[in-house]
Amino acid sequence: MNFKNHIFQVYVILFISIVISLTVNLLSSKPLPLLSKELEQAETIDFDTDKPILQIISLEQAREFYEKDILFLDARDEAYFNKGHIKGSLKNIFFMELLFNIESLQSKQDPLVVYCGDPGCGDSEDLAYNLQKAGFTKLYVFKGGWLEWSAAEYPSESIK
Amino acid sequence: MIKDYFKGPIILMSRLILGAVFIYASLDKILNPGDFAKIVGNYHVLPFGAENLLAIILPWVEFIVGVCLIIGVLIDGATILVILMNIVFIFAITQALARGISVECGCFSVSSEAGSAIGIKTILRDIGYLFLAYVVYYRKDHKIEFFPKSI
Numbered sequence: 419m420n421f422k423n424h425i426f427q428v429y430v431i432l433f434i435s436i437v438i439s440l441t442v443n444l445l446s447s448k449p450l451p452l453l454s455k456e457l458e459q460a461e462t463i464d465f466d467t468d469k470p471i472l473q474i475i476s477l478e479q480a481r482e483f484y485e486k487d488i489l490f491l492d493a494r495d496e497a498y499f500n501k502g503h504i505k506g507s508l509k510n511i512f513f514m515e516l517l518f519n520i521e522s523l524q525s526k527q528d529p530l531v532v533y534c535g536d537p538g539c540g541d542s543e544d545l546a547y548n549l550q551k552a553g554f555t556k557l558y559v560f561k562g563g564w565l566e567w568s569a570a571e572y573p574s575e576s577i578k
Numbered sequence: 579m580i581k582d583y584f585k586g587p588i589i590l591m592s593r594l595i596l597g598a599v600f601i602y603a604s605l606d607k608i609l610n611p612g613d614f615a616k617i618v619g620n621y622h623v624l625p626f627g628a629e630n631l632l633a634i635i636l637p638w639v640e641f642i643v644g645v646c647l648i649i650g651v652l653i654d655g656a657t658i659l660v661i662l663m664n665i666v667f668i669f670a671i672t673q674a675l676a677r678g679i680s681v682e683c684g685c686f687s688v689s690s691e692a693g694s695a696i697g698i699k700t701i702l703r704d705i706g707y708l709f710l711a712y713v714v715y716y717r718k719d720h721k722i723e724f725f726p727k728s729i
Contacts, residue, residue: 424654432639439638451630
């Protein structure tokens, strides 16, 4: 145990930090899972189920939702929304306003599709988690987002 | 050599500033690891899944490093960690700026207040901390250090 060795000191500090952090996390009232889980890809979609859902959907599945007039939510900033978005989708500028807008159209048990710019952006997942916290139970994240939708030339609109 | 000036109160000041900054930076993250994990995820540097682990451990490393610097224990190890962490922070911020990802800094607070987004200022601040760490690491005297005792 050579405490004068600088690298050994680094290991000691890291070891103490890891032990304390994992213990504190384990004992906390809301422990964080050590590895965050990726959302599951939906295989078949059961529109009539009563179970709570939070899944990822593909472009084709998103199209199917669109045909069924299910509400789409755009998680991007207003400027992107104005340039172009999936036809009929709601914008998310103020979360409370969005909640109000959704609830004026449908109940919390009705399905919602959330999307953002492209598969790399995390905003759609963040919004889906926030909606889940707010009590919405059927949430589908369209990972391909505006990038795939616009490339497929599916119905869209813009605000000028 | 500039290193010849690294003695006396300058060392103690640098240690106290760095220690206070790191402890202050760790507190909000320790209290809200979930929110911090989201911010880490937004930087898009870690493979999916690892951000939780980092969000649990990193704030405590910052806290312990801060305590070590202030109470004068394991100072060399703590300083190396300060340098490593700041290099990683600068890298993460630079790549986010370069890729045009707008992210909350997550440096001192996990809430998204105005002005907490990353920018050139954040990088300059981290470079400032790197300099303070350099001063401490190459210190000439070892006053108010309790463990390990040098000489």
